[in-house]
Amino acid sequence: MGKIELEESGDFVVDILEHQKFVWLNKVGNILQIPYLDQQIRALFRVRNYDLLYFPYPLANCRLISLFKWIGLLSTPVVVLGHQGFLFYDDKKSLLGKIFKKSFQQFDHYAFFSKRLLEKTRVDLGFSMDYASKHFHHVHWGPDRKFYRSLNHSDLEPSPPFAISAGTVDRDYDMLIDAFSQIKQPLKIFCTPKGVSSTKILPVNVTVDNSWVPYPQLLKEYMASSFIIIPIREDIKNRGNTFGLTVLNDCIALGKPVLMTYHPYIDIDIEKENIGLWVRDNTVKGWTQALNKMFGLSDQFHKMGESARDLYFKKYNSGVFSNELAEIFKKAL
Template identity: 35%
Template structure:
């Protein structure tokens, strides 16, 4: 997180990647400090042996209990496993507030022991902020959590992009005539293979930005598709976002893993006032078709992708309307200020309960 904050300070990344800290600093009611991520790497190697990620950070937190009132962890399970275990034993008494953007059950909810374990796990957090109402509802239903147990623990917050991007990029977006390619960037659960097949034979250009681990397995890449796994910083991607016709979010995952996949890329869609086409994901809080900012296609649907690509490439009026709606969505319902307001409300409520 300190790297994300450092990138924001240098103007290389949006504040939303620091998950509310920047906006809370500006609001002035909550003093949030970024706890260093790693100091003793060997502890993390030991943690991996026992299935505990980020053990180094968690141990150092135990030696800094006097320096904070609430522990806020935007990635919940990934770096709170030890602390939550100690909390269950009554040995860690600080409140823990987390955001939830992925499912807790991982397809094993029919196993009574696993379901009980998952329910016990999530209810040990002092407060859980879900980034999607469908994900919240799904969690309650699949883990069979009684209302009395989650009523004062679960809440919703719409995570959205840095509002400073609005004037900088969204309002000053390029015209339809200035945009000459489609682009897709990301790495989690991406289905670049289906996307490449959709562009095969089309007279449109596609630029894919991925990581070395998410490079598509397709061997015969058509000449109109360009792969890049070297450009990874948000700042370096800005010129490409500005000149893109639309942002494409192809996804693939088993249904038990269905969570908020594609959510980070949605930040880029509205930040630059762009239309989008994405694989349908009912767990996201933003219904892109209802909001009028883009189209959804079914998983692995090559023909569906081709159909929607042609519409956006050949219909300037539709493109302009979706771009306007994307900008409006950013301004009114999907931004960092809205997220920070809800986060602040939760943190202040937890702090009040702690003092009482």
């Protein structure tokens, strides 16, 4: 989330606070509805050593920090990342909803992975356009600048063409499996044990691995595939999040075509950039048609891969992201 390149610039020293040290404090925090209480208390005890606090996951570990900002006990600037909506619950007018809204208003600067999410958050938190112009920022989150460039595609053994899909609970694998039952092309799914319904009968062209697969091994599967599929569940894609962006970054860095549920909160237009296709009809019928179309474009996969890598080198990588983050930090200071 920026540490390496920020320090390489020579302008910043970034310390990462240990995720968990005192387990009992987190147990108390869970009772008080303050997740990661341990980490936040340790941050407050050390805050005098720092000019700025940076939270990449503000929904999870900022409740105590925002409370201290709210009541005036913390003056250190706080910068947070926005990759999902802050107010995602139903009853925003309830007392608890109003408290959450007030707490999320306490941060000094917000960096968003999505322009539409930026605007949604401005409206949700009740900020004016003028305030947002000074404190809300759009950033281009991207893959690590060095890691993916070191991967060697030539080490892979030749394999028959296949599609691959990997991810967690925001994926609609049941629908994807139903779509693949209508075609003969092979699909590999890597997911958690709950990713596919236990009653789902798999067609012969679909395999599911719900064991823990090390990331380097998953990358090899990605590189050996024809293209990567990101099927986002219909009930969550409009909630205000960037689900699927991590895997999309993998596609860009690895130079792999992508077939993805159309996601209004993803800024990268995969069709405009010629790196894949959107699935706008997020149904079994829509996916079946999209899969047939995608497999029919196999002669363009190489060109799509080149376009993806071009995006990686020029626009979406950790170096670009860190430079943008550095400018936000300087404004906060």
